[in-house]
Amino acid sequence: KAGVTQTPRYLIKTRGQQVTLSCSPISGHRSVSWYQQTPGQGLQFLFEYFSETQRNKGNFPGRFSGRQFSNSRSEMNVSTLELGDSALYLCASSSGQTLGAFFGQGTRLTVV
């Protein structure tokens, strides 16, 4: 069974630009969550999508948005990038039951 796939693995963007990250969950998993990891703040929850609907949301500004498609693949978009958005962005998929959430390798975003 394939794991969680995130693309691209690395990305360099300029301040003010926007970026879209992609996540393909484990087959059969309908829940996809996004997390940001930075040295200063650790791992922080961005939002969760389940069956194409945002189910939970963390405390991030509206510049961070996402969506989920009918095949459960999810995209995350960050608009008007700031230097502080440089981070490892992780996607996690789960079956929605009381099991673990399984993470992808992440996308390393650098904003210059």
Next chain:
Amino acid sequence: DQQVKQNSPSLSVQEGRISILNCDYTNSMFDYFLWYKKYPAEGPTFLISISSIKDKNEDGRFTVFLNKSAKHLSLHIVPSQPGDSAVYFCAASPTGTASKLTFGTGTRLQVTL
């Protein structure tokens, strides 16, 4: 406000001995807890989870204990192996599932020969 705390940034244990990693939480709404292992530049690897209706869950060498009254959980690894050397994160959720996770700051475990 750090709702999930791992007060030991690092731990060193000899191979074959028990490793005990601790985690404290403050939010009484948390009802599902997980442990992850992480290597640099990789995503966390799920190890084991426990629901708040239980006080213990075992999976092979890994056992998680939950003390709800103390708002404390621990991960026991027995016996510890060199391959267990990594950063361990505990995480908690208020949804009863593995979503909307709040992570601790991590404990670096080193298993020595």
